[in-house]
Amino acid sequence: MLLLFVVAAVAIAAGLLDSGSFKARPKRPQAMTMAEARTSNAGVPIVARARVSAAPYRFRGGPAERAQAVDCLATAALYEVGDDPRGQRAVIQVILNRSRTAGFPRTICGVVYQGFERTTGCQFSFTCDGSIRRRTRHYGWSAARRVAKSALAGRVFADVGRATHYHADWMVPYWRDTMTKVAKVDTHLFYVRRRGLPESARGTPYVRNVVQRRSL
Secondary structure (H helix, E strand, C coil): CHHHHHHHHHHHHHHHHHHHHHHHCCCCCCCCCHHHHHHHHHCCCCCHHHCCCCCCCCCCCCHHHHHHHHHHHHHHHHHHHCCCHHHHHHHHHHHHHHHCCCCCCCCHHHHHCCCCCCCCCCCCHHHCCCHHHHCCCCCCHHHHHHHHHHHHCCCCCHHHCCCCEEEECCCCCCCHHHEEEEEEECCEEEEEECCCCCHHHCCCCCCCCCCCCCCC
């Protein structure tokens, strides 16, 4: 009887400990609906004074390298925003900005395909989610190439400034509240890094523990 009592007491104690440890576990953040994400994003103001226009891009390379860069830019533009010319210019400007920013590859194609060898962690999702292998002829391909050539020739899309990150307004990426929002182009929101900005241009920090799909 004494042995049974000891076993029962140990079992009860173990159950209490398990119950206590379970209650102490932090709850996972709840994923937002698309409508909730849009409302949350709308609450983050655009800081226009942080939107500094980028310098014209100066391409350094021969004809073959330029043709390859045009293809990479046009492909990214089409997969990210379809055949919307303004959206394409915005995406292409981000790619050019990244190629001149520390922490990113120095070549245009390197920026576009950064992390493509991983199933997660690629910078542009179409490079690692299988979309690129299902590529079909797109009627907007020629137009996208013209936009890409114009950007390589020095045309700047000032509406997004020196933005290096963006995401669709129906999602909230984990990095959003560490950056400053500087522009909105259609359904995409654009950001610059806070580091290097004067305090007055950084905007109000927002703290939300929400993680959704990755974005750029």
